[in-house]
Amino acid sequence: SRKLVLAAAQLGPIQRAEGREVAVARMVALMETAHRRGADVVVFPELALTTFFPRWYEEDLTNADHWYETALPSNATAPLFEAARKFNIGFHLGYAERTPDGRRFNTAVYVHPSGEVVLKYRKIHLPGHSEYDPTRTVQHLEKRYFEVGDLGFPVVRAPIGNAGPVNIGMMICNDRRWPEAWRSLGMQQVELVMLGYNTPSLNMENRGFEAHHLRVFHNHLSIQAGCYQNACFGVGVAKAGTEDGHELFGHSIIVNPSGEIMAQATSWDDELIVAEADLDMCKLGRTTIFDFARHRRPEAYGRILAS
Numbered sequence: 121s122r123k124l125v126l127a128a129a130q131l132g133p134i135q136r137a138e139g140r141e142v143a144v145a146r147m148v149a150l151m152e153t154a155h156r157r158g159a160d161v162v163v164f165p166e167l168a169l170t171t172f173f174p175r176w177y178e179e180d181l182t183n184a185d186h187w188y189e190t191a192l193p194s195n196a197t198a199p200l201f202e203a204a205r206k207f208n209i210g211f212h213l214g215y216a217e218r219t220p221d222g223r224r225f226n227t228a229v230y231v232h233p234s235g236e237v238v239l240k241y242r243k244i245h246l247p248g249h250s251e252y253d254p255t256r257t258v259q260h261l262e263k264r265y266f267e268v269g270d271l272g273f274p275v276v277r278a279p280i281g282n283a284g285p286v287n288i289g290m291m292i293c294n295d296r297r298w299p300e301a302w303r304s305l306g307m308q309q310v311e312l313v314m315l316g317y318n319t320p321s322l323n324m325e326n327r328g329f330e331a332h333h334l335r336v337f338h339n340h341l342s343i344q345a346g347c348y349q350n351a352c353f354g355v356g357v358a359k360a361g362t363e364d365g366h367e368l369f370g371h372s373i374i375v376n377p378s379g380e381i382m383a384q385a386t387s388w389d390d391e392l393i394v395a396e397a398d399l400d401m402c403k404l405g406r407t408t409i410f411d412f413a414r415h416r417r418p419e420a421y422g423r424i425l426a427s
């Protein structure tokens with residue numbers, strides 16, 4: 121069998137005034153805990169190095185440059201790469217990326233324990249808006265700070281632990297709500313989906329009431345359905361707690377290909393959860409009800425490709 125120990129490293133809040141070194145030190149401590157608990161891979165959340173800065177409006181984008189990484193590793197992120205090597209753990213990291221030609225993406229990478237970036241993904245389903253919106257309680261300016269990702273939904277075969285090559289894919293936060301994202305990965309026989317999120321506890325759009333418990337439910341519903349319908353494991357990891365007065369929910373989960381939650385965080389702070397994943401569990405769905413070659417009917421799906 122192909123067994124792996126998966127770890128979700130939920131982060132508590134990161135305040136606006138806190139530098140990357142604060143977050144990185146907390147993340148290294150979580151990697152050490154992951155090592156003690158036998159983890160082969162540790163998944164950190166979306167925009168794990170800073171506060172969720174799209175809640176803050178900057179008229180001039182260059183004033184926001186300090187939120188972005190221009191190189192990985194950098195002096196600030198090098199300790200993560202060192203810990204990966206020391207503990208022989210691969211890690212998934214979400215961060216804001218600014219390219220040498222000035223493009224900005226909400227990005228995630230999977231880094232092998234050797235320090236090699238094996239997979240990069242740039243967020244495609246950017247929520248929110250691009251201009252300051254006075255009707256909102258809190259801004260959500262992802263469409264201002266990021267371009268739509270240009271890498272599609274790639275899956276690569278990455279060596280993880282003793283499981284041999286594993287088909288890994290990623291999505292970032294809002295992507296998890298979109299079945300097209302999951303199916304794009306499923307079509308490539310993804311076995312492990314890593315995803316981080318920063319999700320406000322309440323709807324800040326002021327367009328009607330949405331109960332908090334439903335937002336948590338929709339988070340789990342999306343990840344559990346995605347894993348079940350695409351016969352894969354999923355690790356969904358929050359940045360949680362109150363950042364400068366604005367609350368994000370936790371409830372990080374590790375999900376199996378039956379859609380069951382194998383482990384769930386209980387705090388809204390730094391917390392490591394682990395679960396043993398037998399990748400052979402992906403075979404059941406893939407060879408029966410979700411055997412795409414036998415049962416999909418793409419000739420009837422034209423409308424979902426129309427714009």
Ligand code: CDT
Nearest residue numbers: 247292293294317318319320
């Ligand atoms: N970061 C991110 O994508 N957050 C969004 C908030 C949207 S409000 C429902 C999310 O989908 O969680």
